[in-house]
Amino acid sequence: MLAYYDVPAVQREELIGSARESGTQAGWWSRPLPGVLPDVGTLASYEASAYEITDWSLAVVPGLLQTERYAVGIMTDEGVEPKNIPPRWEARERRQRVLPAVEYAGFMHESVLRRPFGGIGAFKEQLHHLEEAGNRGHAVRILREPVPYLLLMHSWMLLRFREASPVLHIGLHGSSIYLHDSEVEGYENMAAMLDRLALSSAESRSMIGRLRERL
Incomplete structure (x- = not known):
């Protein structure tokens, strides 16, 4: 041409x-992999460019920390077609490959630890994975009740970049919302609030370990 x-x-x-x-x-x-929502690619590209990621999750273990059986349990519960589950997990596993290169902190509401998606065996495996996250250099921190109202509205992911303004990702059913510039400021304040209120990584690991042993 x-x-x-x-x-x-x-x-x-x-x-x-x-x-x-x-x-x-x-x-x-x-x-994009077949059966994987197009927006997953957008999120993956942001994650690959970030140097710091802060996750806040109200309902489930954040995707970047999920194990396969736990993730499949969520997808099954969500009603994902069986043929689309393997490529969706593959996409999630590929997203997780950015973790060694970023400063990652996963904050979770304590209720996340009471939802055994995939069954007890899968959930124990998932909890063990969270316990070991510190050994991989990732912070996992639990926020116990009472939780400020601002943090109860929805889950989100804050991505920070070395040469660009932060981006805020909010996952929806079948799509996502991305916030930029001044829209992100309130969430940066919430990230600071999480850091202030959540259990330390050591305390969170101990709590997760005790729960896993009781299952």
Whole structure:
């Protein structure tokens, strides 16, 4: 096409080289997996660019910390078609590969620890995974009652970047919302509130361990 439109040879080579370079740098999300919601790719691209991620979850273990059987239990409960469960888990597992490269903190409401998606065996495996998160350099912290109203509205993920403004992700059923600039300020205040009110990583690990032993 470049030749057809009489683009000069030098410029032609520059354009082809640029296209090749961008192709090698594109992440897996540039070609969405079948059965996976398109918005998952958008979220994955943000996660891959972030240097710090703060998760706040009211209902379930955050996706970046989920084990396979627990995640499949959630998808099954949600009514996802069986054929779409494997690619959705694959997408989630690929998202989790960013964790070694980011500063991650997963905050969870204590009620998350009372919802055994996937059955007791899967849930014990999930709790053990949370216990070991500290050994992998990730903070897992539990927020016990009472919880301030602002934190009870919905779950969210705050992503911070070295050369761009923070982005706030809110997951919905089948889609997502992304907030930018001044819209994020209130959530940065909530992240500070979580850090202030939640159990420490050590206390949270102890609580999770006691629960796992009682199951």
